[in-house]
Structure formats: structure tokens, C-alpha cells
Amino acid sequence: MVVGSQTPSVAASAQSGNKRKGGAANKVFLAGPSEADLQRNADLEKFLVDSGLYETEEEAEKRQEVLGRIDQIVKAWVKQLTRLRGYTDQMVEEANAVLFTFGSYRLGVHGPGADVDTLCVGPSYVNREEDFFIILHDLLADMEEVTELQPVPDAHVPVMKFKFLGISIDLLYASISLLVVPEELDISNESVLHQVDEQTVRSLNGCRVADQILKHVPNVEHFRTALRCLKFWAKRRGVYSNVTGFLGGVNWALLVARVCQLYPNAIPSMLVSRFFRVYTLWRWPNPVMLCPIEEDELGFPVWDPRKNPRDRLHHMPIITPAYPCMNSSYNVSISTLRVMIEQFQFGNKTCEVSG
Numbered sequence: 070m071v072v073g074s075q076t077p078s079v080a081a082s083a084q085s086g087n088k089r090k091g092g093a094a095n096k097v098f099l100a101g102p103s104e105a106d107l108q109r110n111a112d113l114e115k116f117l118v119d120s121g122l123y124e125t126e127e128e129a130e131k132r133q134e135v136l137g138r139i140d141q142i143v144k145a146w147v148k149q150l151t152r153l154r155g156y157t158d159q160m161v162e163e164a165n166a167v168l169f170t171f172g173s174y175r176l177g178v179h180g181p182g183a184d185v186d187t188l189c190v191g192p193s194y195v196n197r198e199e200d201f202f203i204i205l206h207d208l209l210a211d212m213e214e215v216t217e218l219q220p221v222p223d224a225h226v227p228v229m230k231f232k233f234l235g236i237s238i239d240l241l242y243a244s245i246s247l248l249v250v251p252e253e254l255d256i257s258n259e260s261v262l263h264q265v266d267e268q269t270v271r272s273l274n275g276c277r278v279a280d281q282i283l284k285h286v287p288n289v290e291h292f293r294t295a296l297r298c299l300k301f302w303a304k305r306r307g308v309y310s311n312v313t314g315f316l317g318g319v320n321w322a323l324l325v326a327r328v329c330q331l332y333p334n335a336i337p338s339m340l341v342s343r344f345f346r347v348y349t350l351w352r353w354p355n356p357v358m359l360c361p362i363e364e365d366e367l368g369f370p371v372w373d374p375r376k377n378p379r380d381r382l383h384h385m386p387i388i389t390p391a392y393p394c395m396n397s398s399y400n401v402s403i404s405t406l407r408v409m410i411e412q413f414q415f416g417n418k419t420c421e422v423s424g
């Protein structure tokens with residue numbers, strides 16, 4: 070397909086997403102479940118459990134315990150740095166770091182053995198380059214609970230990967246422009262983005278996006294079950310992977326969340342079949358969005374094919390719902406899109422046949 074031929078439709082649909090609701094892709098269906106739907110849903114839920122997609126209570130407790138330990142470690146690390154930098158005793162007393170989770174764990178759709186994506190938010194005087202990637206790194210390296218420690222400072226989103234008591238952790242760091250980080254910090258508030266660089270915005274946005282997804286779906290439990298099912302399906306069909314040009318966890322979450330918005334009273338089995346119908350009919354590159362794209366005086370670049378020629382090259386735009394809104398699926402190519410459409414059609418046929 071000629072790239073230029075996509076421009077008007079992407080631009081027009083981005084605009085229509087901003088300015089008005091309407092058209093088949095935005096129509097909301099209010100129907101609830103029939104008796105047959107309820108039965109299919111019970112079968113679906115049993116199938117997901119039988120397929121081993123849920124972790125045991127023991128494993129869930131272990132993750133909680135590990136997160137509690139990491140929280141203590143980052144708090145002690147910030148306190149120690151505050152003392153070393155010669156701040157007052159009161160500052161040392163108040164010094165704080167806060168740990169947030171995001172990704173599949175935060176969304177409540179992680180399976181046994183999944184990694185936990187975490188973000189540490191620290192004060193303005195604790196930086197990523199040295200304090201996080203050298204001092205905290207060395208502290209972790211000395212702990213016997215920590216194995217496979219692997220810093221990746223040059224990534225698009227810098228991350229420290231490790232296992233803590235066998236649980237895989239991806240730890241990001243964001244230094245915000247406050248001297249003291251309150252324990253109850255509201256990460257959804259745009260004020261956290263004041264005076265931070267783009268790497269920090271990206272680091273903060275995993276959490277901000279997860280929060281927004283959960284806020285934008287009409288029924289979180291139904292969303293979770295449908296998403297678990299569709300992630301399992303995507304893995305089985307070989308279309309689950311960001312790096313190979315297909316879709317990863319956050320992309321599938323956004324696609325499912327949009328279907329939840331279009332069918333607010335549907336239960337998970339209905340959401341799965343509607344998912345295939347909606348995306349079999351979707352006219353890419355029309356973007357999938359949970360909310361309008363907002364501009365802001367902070368001035369970070371947002372996805373806008375009318376302004377940014379690069380955004381016009383995106384074949385399957387799936388837009389993140391937190392400012393600054395970006396396309397989460399820039400890796401998708403014409404050929405991987407074609408494969409996914411075939412899979413959506415296959416899923417749609419299967420659901421139609423089984424009623």
C-alpha cells in the first residue's frame with residue numbers, strides 16, 4: 070500500500086476521534102447476556118482456570134512479599150542518599166521513594182511466572198544515571214535474594230531487570246520535581262510530568278496508562294477475563310509479541326478495553342466474540358482510542374498524523390489513553406497487520422460457528 074494513500078483517512082479518523090463520536094466503529098451496544106451467553110461464559114471461565122492461567126494463592130502472596138521487600142529497599146536507598154548529600158535531619162527523616170506496579174500485574178491479568186513491572190518514583194535529587202543504575206544496582210548485586218541482575222540503561226525505557234527470590238522484576242526509575250515524594254502520590258495527575266525529561270515521561274507512563282485503562286472500562290472484572298482469554302488466544306496463534314511486529318500486553322489490553330466500552334453490558338464470553346467481530350470489520354489505519362487525544366501546555370509530543378509525518382506511517386494505531394498519548398503499536402508492519410487480520414477473521418468465524 071502506498072503510504073501517502075493512508076494519510077487522509079488516518080488524519081480524518083484522528084480528528085473524528087477528537088471532535089465527534091459516530092460511525093459504526095463508535096456505536097455503543099447496550100445488550101446484556103442471554104441464558105446461552107451465561108452458559109458459554111461459565112464454560113469460558115472454567116476453560117481459563119483449567120488452562121492454568123491463574124496463579125496460586127501462595128504465588129500471589131510471594132509476589133506481595135517480594136514487592137514489600139523491594140519497597141523497603143528503595144526507601145532505604147533514598148534515605149541513605151539524602152544523608153550522604155548533606156540534607157538536614159528533617160529531610161532525611163522525610164526522604165521517600167514510592168513503588169508502583171504496572172503491566173499485566175497491575176491490570177490483574179498476569180499468569181503464573183509472569184514478570185512484575187514496577188516503577189520507583191524518587192525525589193528530584195536522586196538521578197537515574199548514577200544513583201539508580203550504579204548505587205542501587207550495587208546494593209541489589211550484594212543481596213543474596215537477587216539473581217540475574219541486568220541493567221539496561223540505554224533502552225527506550227531504561228530498566229533494571231532481576232529476579233528477587235525467583236520472581237522476575239522489571240524495575241524502572243523516575244525522578245520527579247519534588248524534594249519529598251508523598252507516599253500517596255497520585256501518578257495520574259499531570260503535575261508529575263512537570264520539569265521531567267522524555268525518558269522519565271515514558272517511565273511514568275506505563276503506570277499512568279494502566280490506571281487510565283482501568284478507569285475507562287465499564288466493568289473491570291469482565292475486562293480482565295476477556296483480556297486473559299484473548300492474550301492466551303494471541304499466544305496460541307503466534308501473534309503475541311511486540312518485538313516481532315505483532316502486539317504485546319498493553320496493545321491487547323487497549324484493544325479489549327475499547328470493545329468493553331462499545332459493549333458495556335456484555336459479559337466476557339460476549340466480549341470475546343465481539344472482539345473478533347469489531348476487529349474483523351475495523352478499517353485500519355483508523356486509530357483505536359479509549360478517549361480523545363488531549364494536547365497540553367506541557368508540550369510533550371502526542372500522536373497526531375496531521376502534524377507528524379512519521380505518525381502517518383503507522384499501520385495499526387492503538388493509542389495510549391494517558392497524556393502524552395502515543396501509538397503503542399508503531400512496530401506493526403503491513404505484513405504483520407495482514408497476519409493479524411487473518412487471525413481476527415478466523416476467530417470471528419469460529420465464534421459464529423459455535424453460536
Ligand SMILES: Nc1ncnc2c1ncn2[C@@H]1O[C@H](COP(=O)(O)OP(=O)(O)OP(=O)(O)O)[C@@H](O)[C@H]1O
Pocket residue numbers: 171172173174179183184186274275276278279311317318319389396397398
Ligand atoms: N509499545 C509500548 N507502548 C507503550 N507502553 C508500552 C509498550 N510496551 C510496553 N509498554 C509498557 O510496559 C508495560 C509492560 O510491558 P510488558 O511487555 O511486560 O507487557 P504486560 O502488559 O505486562 O504483559 P505480559 O503479560 O506479556 O508481561 C506495558 O503494560 C506498558 O505499560
Ligand SMILES: [Mg+2]
Pocket residue numbers: 172173174184185186318
Ligand atoms: Mg509484564
